Amino acid sequence: MVGPKKFLFAIPIGFVFGILIFMTLVRYQLGVPTASSAWVSTMIDRKKKAALEIAQPKLLLLGGSATLFGIKASVIQSELGIPTVNGGLHAGLGMDMILREARGMLRAGDTVVIFPEYELLDFGENNRRDWAAFTYLDYMLSRDSKRYLELAFSDQLQIALMTPADRIWKGINGRWVPESPPKGSDYNPYDSAWIDSHGDMTGHRAFRRPEHAEDRDQRICEVLCHGLSLEEEGFALIAEFKRWADAQQVWLIAGFPNMAHRQAYETSTVYEVEDQLKSFYAKHAIDVVGCLRESLMPSDDFFDTLYHPTEEASIQRSQKLATQLRPLLMDAIR
Amino acid sequence: MHFSSWEFLLVFLPLTLVGFHLIPARAAVWRKLWLIAASMVFYAWFSIWCAALLLVSMVLNHSLGEWVGNRAGKNRHWPVALTGIGANLLLLFHFKYANMFKQSIGSLFGASFELPPIILPLAISFYTFTQIGYLIDVVKNPQVRCGFIDYCLFVVFFPHLIAGPVVRHSEIVPQFSKRLLQPDWSCLASGTAIFLIGLYKKTLLADPVGNHADWIFGQISQGQGLSWFTAWIGAIAYGLQIYFDFSGYSDMAIGLAVMFVIRFPSNFESPYKSLNISDFWKRWHMSLTRFFRDYIYIPMGGNRGGYRLQACNVMLVFLISGLWHGAGWTFVIWGALHGLYLVTHLSWKNLMSSFGLNPCGRTWSFFAWCITMAAVMHAWVFFRAPDVSSAFRISHTMLGMDGISIPERWARGLGSLPLLGEFLVAVPLQNPGIGWFWMCMHLILLVAVATCMPNSKQLIFPHQRTEAGSGELQLSISTRLGMTQGIIAGILLVGFLYTKYSAAPSPFIYYNF
Numbered sequence: 001m002v003g004p005k006k007f008l009f010a011i012p013i014g015f016v017f018g019i020l021i022f023m024t025l026v027r028y029q030l031g032v033p034t035a036s037s038a039w040v041s042t043m044i045d046r047k048k049k050a051a052l053e054i055a056q057p058k059l060l061l062l063g064g065s066a067t068l069f070g071i072k073a074s075v076i077q078s079e080l081g082i083p084t085v086n087g088g089l090h091a092g093l094g095m096d097m098i099l100r101e102a103r104g105m106l107r108a109g110d111t112v113v114i115f116p117e118y119e120l121l122d123f124g125e126n127n128r129r130d131w132a133a134f135t136y137l138d139y140m141l142s143r144d145s146k147r148y149l150e151l152a153f154s155d156q157l158q159i160a161l162m163t164p165a166d167r168i169w170k171g172i173n174g175r176w177v178p179e180s181p182p183k184g185s186d187y188n189p190y191d192s193a194w195i196d197s198h199g200d201m202t203g204h205r206a207f208r209r210p211e212h213a214e215d216r217d218q219r220i221c222e223v224l225c226h227g228l229s230l231e232e233e234g235f236a237l238i239a240e241f242k243r244w245a246d247a248q249q250v251w252l253i254a255g256f257p258n259m260a261h262r263q264a265y266e267t268s269t270v271y272e273v274e275d276q277l278k279s280f281y282a283k284h285a286i287d288v289v290g291c292l293r294e295s296l297m298p299s300d301d302f303f304d305t306l307y308h309p310t311e312e313a314s315i316q317r318s319q320k321l322a323t324q325l326r327p328l329l330m331d332a333i334r
Numbered sequence: 335m336h337f338s339s340w341e342f343l344l345v346f347l348p349l350t351l352v353g354f355h356l357i358p359a360r361a362a363v364w365r366k367l368w369l370i371a372a373s374m375v376f377y378a379w380f381s382i383w384c385a386a387l388l389l390v391s392m393v394l395n396h397s398l399g400e401w402v403g404n405r406a407g408k409n410r411h412w413p414v415a416l417t418g419i420g421a422n423l424l425l426l427f428h429f430k431y432a433n434m435f436k437q438s439i440g441s442l443f444g445a446s447f448e449l450p451p452i453i454l455p456l457a458i459s460f461y462t463f464t465q466i467g468y469l470i471d472v473v474k475n476p477q478v479r480c481g482f483i484d485y486c487l488f489v490v491f492f493p494h495l496i497a498g499p500v501v502r503h504s505e506i507v508p509q510f511s512k513r514l515l516q517p518d519w520s521c522l523a524s525g526t527a528i529f530l531i532g533l534y535k536k537t538l539l540a541d542p543v544g545n546h547a548d549w550i551f552g553q554i555s556q557g558q559g560l561s562w563f564t565a566w567i568g569a570i571a572y573g574l575q576i577y578f579d580f581s582g583y584s585d586m587a588i589g590l591a592v593m594f595v596i597r598f599p600s601n602f603e604s605p606y607k608s609l610n611i612s613d614f615w616k617r618w619h620m621s622l623t624r625f626f627r628d629y630i631y632i633p634m635g636g637n638r639g640g641y642r643l644q645a646c647n648v649m650l651v652f653l654i655s656g657l658w659h660g661a662g663w664t665f666v667i668w669g670a671l672h673g674l675y676l677v678t679h680l681s682w683k684n685l686m687s688s689f690g691l692n693p694c695g696r697t698w699s700f701f702a703w704c705i706t707m708a709a710v711m712h713a714w715v716f717f718r719a720p721d722v723s724s725a726f727r728i729s730h731t732m733l734g735m736d737g738i739s740i741p742e743r744w745a746r747g748l749g750s751l752p753l754l755g756e757f758l759v760a761v762p763l764q765n766p767g768i769g770w771f772w773m774c775m776h777l778i779l780l781v782a783v784a785t786c787m788p789n790s791k792q793l794i795f796p797h798q799r800t801e802a803g804s805g806e807l808q809l810s811i812s813t814r815l816g817m818t819q820g821i822i823a824g825i826l827l828v829g830f831l832y833t834k835y836s837a838a839p840s841p842f843i844y845y846n847f
Contacts, residue, residue: 004523007815007823011526014824022828129835161835 029171042192051105063115064091066257066307073198079322086199092135118223124233256295260306373492384455403476434661493590499621525593532585540578547572561739668716
């Protein structure tokens with residue numbers, strides 16, 4: 001073979017060789033805990049522990065950080081008298097991971113109320129390139145390596161390619177010099193130290209509310225402006241979770257995530273979205289609590305993002321939710 | 335469809351290449367038609383409306399060329415040709431500059447005009463100049479006319495259509511008949527190699543350093559002031575970004591053309607190795623510089639009328655060059671600055687020669703390089719800044735008029751130095767995430783790449799020369815390509831894949847022009 005042909009044929013060989021080197025580096029740092037993933041990891045551990053310590057049937061509140069910040073399991077427990085755990089995690093982990101972690105917190109006879117953020121309905125594993133943020137990648141590589149290794153090679157490669165170079169380097173470096181957690185005296189809502197024994201987020205009081213927060217003050221939820229597609233992967237994952245719940249004798253109820261209200265939502269689209277969601281839940285025999293418009297709360301009640309109410313607002317919201325859940329859970333309450 | 339997009343790399347390019355090679359060698363016309371069709375699809379991908387405009391523009395310009403060529407020597411052909419050139423420029427003016435001038439006149443007289451949104455057709459500056467060049471050449475020498483198919487392929491051939499190099503028909507059209515018949519592995523390999531060099535320049539060098547420039551210039555957009563240190567870092571980062579971005583694009587265009595057995599003129603020859611500004615312009619965007627030289631500078635008298643006329647011509651050419659780059663006064667000032675630099679260099683040369691001096695030596699060369707690069711980087715601020723006032727504010731800071739302010743930590747070390755220490759001002763700087771130290775190391779590394787490494791032409795076309803008389807470019811294929819180079823190119827492809835996944839897509843800077 002002459003030079004030019006050799007050159008052309010060597011390119012794919014070099015490419016495969018490069019991929020192997022790259023994946024070896026990624027594998028080498030797999031499972032090395034990073035300080036940045038500690039929040040999610042400790043939060044999951046704490047919530048699992050809280051859930052599994054309860055022997056009798058319990059109520060699990062599930063969703064992303066709108067549930068973590070916006071609903072108080074302790075308030076619902078005191079209102080209804082049913083042991084309640086806040087299983088809200090972080091939407092950035094994706095629907096699949098949130099539902100997978102929830103399975104580990106549930107036992108037969110439990111009730112789970114899911115409040116999926118509207119964006120979360122599109123955060124599936126088949127389109128992770130569109131949404132997967134650092135939180136997901138970091139947690140997967142450092143704390144969920146077993147799951148990572150179960151994925152197909154193409155998925156493993158995709159996750160590796162999406163991970164920032166400095167994160168990979170941090171993992172490699174951490175193999176030799178373990179990373180120490182950052183020291184900070186200020187209140188940090190993304191610190192698991194602020195999660196109580198019910199799995200509730202605490203400390204996000206109104207007086208600590210940041211003065212400016214673009215996400216809280218300006219971000220618009222596109223779904224409520226432009227509509228929802230039932231083709232999104234999150235729906236299939238919820239349907240699959242419902243089948244699992246039925247098999248495990250777990251009762252699944254769906255609710256609407258609390259969110260900052262915007263002028264742009266005052267259109268018929270919001271009603272259409274609500275109808276779509278309710279018909280999807282009805283189709284899969286999932287009971288529904290509350291309605292979409294009730295879950296839209298004034299912007300001033302929110303802490304740092306449009307999904308995170310302040311602690312005061314979350315108490316009020318939880319009291320209202322308890323009232324709405326009471327008729328549904330009548331048997332359990334008795 | 336950018337050269338680095340998936341749809342281009344995985345669908346458009348392979349299909350076009352396969353189709354090109356499947357058409358039998360004896361059917362050269364079909365090969366040309368195939369390339370024209372592919373190029374139109376490539377362009378229409380951005381906008382069908384713009385593709386229609388391009389098609390109309392080609393039909394009119396070719397017809398005009400034919401008309402003018404048929405009436406050569408009858409005196410009446412010059413006014414018609416000038417009308418045609420004027421019409422091309424008017425079209426360019428309408429799409430690119432109308433709103434800018436309306437806005438400027440409005441602000442000058444305190445009036446406000448309604449500015450209708452005008453969609454700038456992609457590449458209009460490039461294809462307008464390409465066609466104007468053809469018309470002027472036909473007027474000068476009607477023999478250079480070519481058939482409509484060759485003309486279309488010359489204008490729309492997708493590797494140069496969007497952002498150059500600005501090609502001349504005399505160097506491209508003859509290649510269509512001679513070479514389109516003989517594609518081979520050597521062309522494919524050399525073309526792929528040079529295309530990949532461009533791709534890596536763009537994705538592995540330009541885009542990462544562009545993040546530094548974006549961060550620093552973003553501070554200005556947010557109304558924050560810059561220190562002397564950050565202003566220079568921002569200017570250098572942008573200078574490196576635009577070089578690797580545009581020279582990367584040019585390499586990709588040249589490489590694509592070679593895959594189809596066509597050789598384009600070089601566009602960059604290590605401009606940051608220049609020791610003076612005149613040398614810089616012989617190495618930077620060479621095809622555009624050549625266009626301005628041949629069609630504006632020389633017809634205006636060039637350097638034949640003495641120092642003053644030459645200085646005026648240089649200034650005028652660079653003002654036009656600035657305006658060509660963008661519809662904004664920042665670009666005009668950028669052009670004016672370069673004109674001023676060149677006139678200063680011309681005066682310096684005259685002064686030196688009048689004293690019979692010819693400074694040389696390593697120290698002098700280093701000093702000359704530093705001065706040249708400082709001037710070039712300073713001018714880039716006007717190219718990148720969001721508006722004129724921001725640009726002047728940064729320029730003011732860079733010239734040390736607000737004091738030489740550097741990060742506090744560094745000031746503690748450098749402050750003890752004799753002389754220098756007195757001028758330094760320690761300022762607290764917002765950390766750019768990567769840290770100032772690593773940002774500086776990154777820039778130093780890229781400066782070393784730009785100044786010490788051979789350029790793509792030296793790597794792939796070591797013996798390029800122009801065929802005597804015709805101006806046609808010779809396609810000298812590299813014999814250096816082999817297994818090792820292929821493996822290195824393949825490994826670097828993983829780097830490209832990585833940046834495609836982990837970073838936000840970043841279009842080529844010159845797509846804006």
